Amino acid sequence: MIEEPPVEKRADTSPEVHKLxxxxWSxxxxSDRPVSDGDLKLIFEAARWAASSGNEQPWRFIVARKSDPQLFEKMLGVLLPGNQKWAKSAPVLLLTVAKRDTKEGKPNRHAxxxxxxxxxxxxxxxxxxxxxAHGMAGFDPERARTALKIPEGYDPVAAVAIGYLDSPDKLDEPYRERERTPRTRKPLSEITFNGTWDTPLEL
Ligand SMILES: Cc1cc2nc3c(=O)[nH]c(=O)nc-3n(C[C@H](O)[C@H](O)[C@H](O)COP(=O)(O)O)c2cc1C
Incomplete structure (x- = not known):
């Protein structure tokens, strides 16, 4: 079921991490192939079981399926033009939204x-x-609030495109080339510290 990424997109992980x-990758x-409601339900069920500070579960998800063209166009219209160009091919778009305050009405710093x-x-x-699935910061939060009827006290956080992979040849440049560009990461030595910021973690 899990698809091996194309060679250029393989994560160069050492030691080898879990195959999932x-x-x-993003x-x-x-492709045009729709995502079944059963699979969508599984995806949100997985999201539901994430850990959260105080078990506040601040996440909310607004979903637009291509099978409902009006809602899909509305969600697509919230994305910035550079993302619209490729995200329009995905059968599902969604927006993650965070509830700003805790149930006690205090700011939730971890929302x-x-x-x-x-x-x-x-x-x-x-x-x-x-x-x-491909996350997108490139959307207009104010347009999202109005068009998708997001109430006060909730922040739009990230848009996401979900679907089945298709050929890079379907894309225009610069997206076609990006589809083949190797994925890179900072080395562990740059992001891990031993107890205090000034000491590298040796593993
Ligand atoms: C919150 C978030 C916002 C992102 N915003 C965009 C975006 O607006 N447009 C885009 O093309 N990719 C976006 N990306 C994708 C990242 O560029 C991508 O995850 C990163 O380059 C690492 O590549 P990988 O996901 O294939 O490992 C976003 C990813 C995340 C998680």
Whole structure:
């Protein structure tokens, strides 16, 4: 079920991490094949079981399926033009939204963090189903609030395209080339510290 990424997109992981993590990447070319409601339900069920500060579960998800063209166009219209160009081919678009305050009415400092954790679950569950998902910061939050009727106290966080992979040849440049560009990461030595910031972690 899990699709091996194309050679250029393989994560150069050493030591080798779980195959779900190795298989996830962010494509821009999606096929017409729809995502079943059963798979969508699994994806959100996975998101529902993410960890969150105080078990606040601040995440909310607004979903637009291509099978409902009016809603799909509305969601697409919230994306910035550069993302619209490729995301229009995905059969499912969604927007993650974070509830700003806790149930006690205090600011939840981890609302966006935990909504991101739920998105990571979405990415991995989608990958497990042979799907691909691509996050987008490139959308207009104010337009999202109005067009998608997001109430006060909730922040739009990230848009996401979900679907089955298609050929890079379907894309125009510069997206076609990006579809073949190797994925890179900072070395572990740059992001891990031993106890304090000034000491590298040696593993
Ligand atoms: C919250 C978030 C916002 C992103 N915003 C965009 C975006 O607006 N447009 C885009 O093409 N890619 C976007 N990306 C995709 C990243 O560029 C991509 O995850 C990163 O380059 C690492 O590549 P990989 O996901 O294939 O490992 C976003 C990803 C995340 C998680």
């Amino acid at each position: 993590i190795r298989a996830r 494509p821009r070319s999606f 966006w963090h935990d909504t991101g954790a739920a998105l990571a679950h979405i990415f991995l569950q989608a990958t497990a189903l042979g799907l691909h």
